[in-house]
Amino acid sequence: MTMNRLKRRLASAVAASGIVATAVLGGAATASATDAQPGTPQGNYCLQALEGGPAKCFASEQALESHQAAAAITPLLTVFDDVNYTGGYKNYYRTDGRAYCDDDVTVNEASSGDLSKDFFSTGSTVNKDITSFVIKAYSYCVVTVFDQTGFLGNHPVPKASNCPDMRTCFASGSWNNKVRSLAVT
Known part of the structure; x- marks a missing residue:
């Protein structure tokens, strides 16, 4: 069976099941339909469209990264629950796959108005627990x-x-473990 025919069969099977799944064929890691769990998060490695819709969770970081690579998803912001970009993490991204922000600072590109609904890769809530963050390089985001x-x-x-440490990144003082909503513009 040719690679294109196999890809078409996989796409047909996924479409028929109604489950989002991605696969990288040809020897790379594969994320199957059973790795992605719509609705209530079942794995520790999740994506959440900020416009709504179910979370997509994966059993391993490798499965999540395979999904992101196949879908060309690039996070604009990654927050961490420890200093120096360590500990659990949460990615915020545009669902249209763009890897940059517009010039209009009134447009939320990848934002969350209630961090109590967001979770780090470790399963703990993001609400009032952000300690460091990374903005995608050359994204023109703030x-x-x-x-x-x-x-x-x-x-x-x-x-x-x-920001490697929320205690020292802002001139107005420490913002460590205080953030309850965030806007990427």
């Missing part, structure tokens, strides 16, 4: 963090660069 849900409350000047 991050604004807020101490209340719904993009309300106090917020420091937006940050356009990586």
